[in-house]
Amino acid sequence: MTGQLTDRYLLAKRIAMDALEIDASGRDDLIARECGGDEVLVREVRWMIAAIENSHTATLPLQPGDTVDLSGSDAQVDAPRHYRLVRRVGEGGMGVVYLAEREDGGFAQQVALKVLNASAIGSPTLLERFVRERQLLARLEHPGIARLLDGGVLTDGQPFLAMEYIEGERIDAWCAHRGLALRERVQLFLKVCAAVEYAHRNLVIHRDLKPANILVDAQGEPRLLDFGIARLIDAEAVETTLTMTGQHALTLAYASPEQIEQQPLTIAVDVYGLGMVLYQLVAGRRPWQHITTPHQLSQAIVTGEIVPPSRSSENHDTGGYAGSPRRTVPADIDAIALKALRRQASERYATVGALADDLRNWLERRPVLARRGRRLYRLRRFLQRNRWPLTAAAALVLSVLAGLGTSLYSLHQARVQQRLAEQRRQQLERMVQFQQSMYDSVDIGAMGHAVVAAAQQQVGAALAPVASSAAPPADGALTKAFAAVQATDIARSAFDTYVVTHTLDNLDHAFPEAPQLATDLRQSLARVLLGIGSYAHAARELRKVIAEREREPAEVHDLLSARADLAQALESQGQTQEAASLYSQIARESEGLAPVDELRIAAKAGSARMLVAQGHQRQALQEQQALYAELKSKLPATDHGLMQLRRDLVDTLVQMGRRSEARIELESLLALDRGVLGAENSETLRATITLAKLLRADGEFERSLALAEQVVAIRQRRLGADHPDTIDARYVAATDATKLANDPASLSRIRGTLQHVVDTRRLRYGPDNPQTVSAMTGLVALVAKQGDIAPTGREAQPYYMQAIALEQVIMDSHVRMLGLDHPHTLLARGSLASLLDKAGRYRQALVQADETLAGQRRTLAPDDPIMLGTLNMIGDIESDLGDWANARDAYRQALAARAQRFGPEAPHSIESASRLYLALVKLRDTSAAADVRKHYLDPVIAMDPATLNAAMRSVRDEAIRMIKP
Structure with a gap:
């Protein structure tokens, strides 16, 4: 019918x-x-x-003041068309849909009549979108798309659409109620794909694909509804403004990352929507269905980390898809759904037709493109697809086995040749490994110093005759001049240019008949470049390796290995975003490898490090702890990947302010590093400098400075003065020295060091890189201290203004790159508040401090040390304003939390106690003041100052000042 x-x-x-x-x-x-x-x-x-x-006759847009009756009781179209409303069947973001009957003499027809709802009155945007839906539907005629039957304006001037009424059930419920098998669901879904593909051929994007917009009628045919937010593929760019989430022209639970980020849309948005529908059909639930808040859901969509349908929580108990218990979701379907839902539009299927073709491949037991490159998988699919022909062939082979005896000798010979080829391959791999180990063992620092020493000796000998016949050179001038030469940098440049680069330039000419061998050697040399710190050059060579392996057939493991090396090079250069994307790609593609495979471990660990770099410390820590728990029982404690993962764990704990946990883990790891790798190994030095940073954070500046200076000396000798690792250690040493210095001359000298660190990092990484901004933070602290020790307030003011200007640059960079609520942004805002307070701009300081505390309460734990410091700072500002009651409340909150977290005799606790004591004295609350003195101040005052570190001596001195009358 x-x-x-x-x-x-x-x-x-x-x-x-x-x-x-x-x-x-x-x-x-x-x-x-x-x-x-x-x-x-x-x-x-x-x-x-x-x-x-x-x-x-429709005139759009309607004016905001127009009155329109949308109750439905008087809705009818201009004669000769008349509609009688039967009942309301639905309501969306911009329209109300009624079941209506069109009556025209002896002709009657049921339709779905759609008119704008009351909220659209006065909205030209929604009226224009309503008309666009009519224009789009008018050009679509397909059995899988609900047809437009009529359209125009009501008697009151309101636009309407009369569409084919579909008596059906949403596709996911239809499948579940009938217990459809997976193959039947996929076949039904392919019909939906055909409808969407037809719309794309007619230059229309739907943009809101979801199960509620796909009804299955009584004949079991799916019908696509609601083109209310569709747009032409070739529409003007300004149309993209209509997709803003703020205007609700999308369904958030099914929105693609580019819709969330308000980027220009292509057909990839419909590929993503179909991926969501496919996921729900096979898993029985949406990805992230457990997330209930819009903000968290938007973050999850943009992050793009999706659990495969086979591991979805609804299927966890049964291992099956909704409505069909104990039936597992195949890995092929997992791969297809996840490819359609890739974070980057360019990584999804290029067209809906490609998605449909991959599903047909699965139905026909052919290899799917989403899992290309896996040889055993392709062989298995071939066997499944050709089981009967292969069975017949096997029977034929059995019938002629008697005639194969004469071939056994040839088979034996072939195996001998195969063994010889395998031996040669192993020998070649040993040669490549030997070459790389020889290059890696070159001590760039020793080479540089030897070159400079020889040059100094020869220059001195050449100048000796001149000196005997003329005035002798200034005493020690030659020695000082050569001491200023950056020997390691010279050696690195020479080794890169005349050894590694020379070898690389001749690779392609030396192995024209063996391009794969040349590619392997290029990757080996790129690793040498990584080892000597030539990161940019290493990245260029690794991109060539990846391009060659993607162009020519290569083992998946080899390709992933080159990508992992490139991710390391990008990470070392501070290119966080690209490195994060690459690590995530490697992690996805290494899922089929063994759990202890080094590439899988490196990819997952690298992805977690990039989460830390992007400000997602909690998520990173969870992933690192889960990976460590999985591996620690399967690998020895000395395994390189496991040790690296423990270093990453320490770094994350430090970033989160959990210093005591980090210090315990690090001290154990550092002892292991020294025993396994040696005291001067780069990883040992990295652990040492991290321990120095922890000591600095705990106020043990003397110990921290001693460790940092040891690392500076070793790295400068081995890597050069301007190597990033040397600069990092020098920065730690300079910040320790800043804390310990109390005279203008020392601070001026340290300022020169910190300025050099800032300039070097800015030149290497750029002004907004975290490494550059971190160095600027240290410079701000030093300039502020120059103001603190200035003899008078007038002399101090210029230093405070310089520090404020620097801190404003830091905060603006964080807001631009990380957002308002990122921990680094909030830390910079708090520092700005403190500097404004020192400069006497108390009201401005309080505004910044209150905004800092509000943001920290949204993003940090209630007892986070950084937030407790902000509370203490608010107390200081209120004190400077003379509001002792508010100061008392802020100090009291800070003291309670600090004493609970760090202990009553910790430096931070004593700091808050001393200032609370003063506030209570100012408020004449002598009883409370005496209690604070008894429990906090008197015990620390009774300590022997000779046994205390700089931080404890400082808070003890402050406590003494507070109790003096």
């Missing part, structure tokens, strides 16, 4: 369109001739002609 109605509708539409092409005077004859006496068909044709002509 449905097919007959469709044919009749198409016939009526053709006749109506032909009639519109001629003058009105000749239309009656054409209609009578084409309809052949069918009066019902005549009425249908005349109704269509009237609908088309009347639809041109």
